[in-house]
Amino acid sequence: MKAINSLDHLIESLRCLPGVGPKSAQRIAYYLLQRDRDGAAALAAALMQSLETLRHCQRCNTLTEADICERCLSPQRDASLLCVVESPVDMNMMEQTLAYSGLYYVLMGRLSPLDGVGPRELSLERVLARASDGVVKELILATNFTNEGEATAHYLSEGARARGLSVTRIARGVPVGGELEYVDPGTLAQAVRERRSLA
């Protein structure tokens, strides 16, 4: 039954993709095998290479191939500003605005008690420790304006204040309930410029 197993195994493996159920896994498998074998081979190689080489930056927590990412090492960046975002996608969005030249901390998530993600799982103490290095003058909270993103910002602002750190929140130019990823760079640039003090 080896003939069936190789294909079934691929179909089963495709279900690791978010939102892919048994039917779509089957369709994707046949699509790749019939129409895009080169693409499938490239995907397999890219997955393996990424898994092998990518880890978290020791300073900003984003995915990188080095111990400390290029952005964190760049003398071009203003080390007195530390911007907290939920994901690398959000960091890329911030970069595209050209409105920010400080450093980042990438949470790789947000507070989500229902999913078992608390301050500890997100290592929020690590963010506050990072912001307390004596160089950072302002902690800018750029988590999403969703309930979970707001809760995350709230937790961090409380912790920052308790440590006497100056903390700001990007302006609500981002629509309420919206996610940074789907906002145009102009709106996001405005939101950065109009960030308000939470002290």
Added chain:
Amino acid sequence: MKAINSLDHLIESLRCLPGVGPKSAQRIAYYLLQRDRDGAAALAAALMQSLETLRHCQRCNTLTEADICERCLSPQRDASLLCVVESPVDMNMMEQTLAYSGLYYVLMGRLSPLDGVGPRELSLERVLARASDGVVKELILATNFTNEGEATAHYLSEGARARGLSVTRIARGVPVGGELEYVDPGTLAQAVRERRSLA
């Protein structure tokens, strides 16, 4: 810039998946790297194994690891019946009905002139040649009841008649415009039992 390249390369590679644009590719990449590295590794391995081992069965054209698949070699199957389906998914659906014990021919597609898929690209002559082996007594057309599936069935029925072959079409228990893949096995079983002669 190697740090950026490995991740960007993965994001780009994920776009070989049907329906995945730049934004979803980014989300899938981060999801896999953060939440399901084991799944991603298994997927990479399954993709490579499938690409290496799967090819088309010389008799029925489905994907298999052997020259001729197990079903085509099975003495259990009734070799006087040859059922034409569009895809391996459809063949699996037929099998689940338990209403059919003959052999198959899997087109791996359907006539679709707008996409440049004509009788030649689908190798429809090969289907007719397969049905003319002297053993096949009935060619059962089980392509979808979409416009393209119907056109494919029409082409094959004309060719079969020209060769003096007996040809039937599964009954329209399958809803008009519907696809086999989304029909319950009971309905499909009925459609097989009530297949009608096209001669």
